[in-house]
Amino acid sequence: MSGLVLKLGPKERVLINGAVIENGDRRSRLSIVTPNAKILRLRDAIHPEQANTPVRRVCYTAQLVLSGDASADETRLPLMRSIEALSQVFTDPDSRKHLALATEAVVSEQYYQCLKALRALLPREERIIATRLI
Numbered sequence: 576m577s578g579l580v581l582k583l584g585p586k587e588r589v590l591i592n593g594a595v596i597e598n599g600d601r602r603s604r605l606s607i608v609t610p611n612a613k614i615l616r617l618r619d620a621i622h623p624e625q626a627n628t629p630v631r632r633v634c635y636t637a638q639l640v641l642s643g644d645a646s647a648d649e650t651r652l653p654l655m656r657s658i659e660a661l662s663q664v665f666t667d668p669d670s671r672k673h674l675a676l677a678t679e680a681v682v683s684e685q686y687y688q689c690l691k692a693l694r695a696l697l698p699r700e701e702r703i704i705a706t707r708l709i
Contacts, residue, residue: 579607579614579687588617593643614687615641619694629664630693630700633657637681637690647684654681654689661696664703670696 581589583598583605590596592613607614615638626635636654639645655678662674673692680689 579612581605581607581614581616590615590617590620590642611684613641613643615690628700628704629657629661630696633661634690634693634697637677637686637693640686641690647686651681651684658693665696665699670699 581604583589583603585598585600585602587598588595589598589605590613591607595617620642621631621635621638623635626632633654636645636650636657640647640650640654658674658677658681662671665671665674673695676692677689680686680692
């Protein structure tokens with residue numbers, strides 16, 4: 576993740592390579608210069624009980640790699656299959672762009688970028704679910 580800059584609010588926590596780091600009382604910026612560092616903002620983390628929709632489940636899978644709870648090698652194929660399944664539902668050009676970015680990120684083992692691309696689909700998924708429940 577060369578060149579990643581994290582802007583942290585007061586007392587915000589972030590998981591970096593398995594270590595939870597808590598910011599102090601002031602806003603700060605961290606520059607991550609180590610390539611392929613596993614980073615997860617804990618405020619963005621999806622808890623297991625929240626992985627209750629298709630997009631959230633795929634995000635959670637990518638998150639498990641970032642947290643070190645799943646290996647990239649074991650997760651790569653299931654993650655690619657899940658992204659492909661999402662492409663059957665999200666057919667608009669913008670969603671396809673995010674799914675393509677997520678796929679490219681998995682191929683290049685950039686799981687933070689994969690999670691970021693998939694999270695962009697969450698509001699769309701909520702709208703789809705809301706319209707089907709009405």
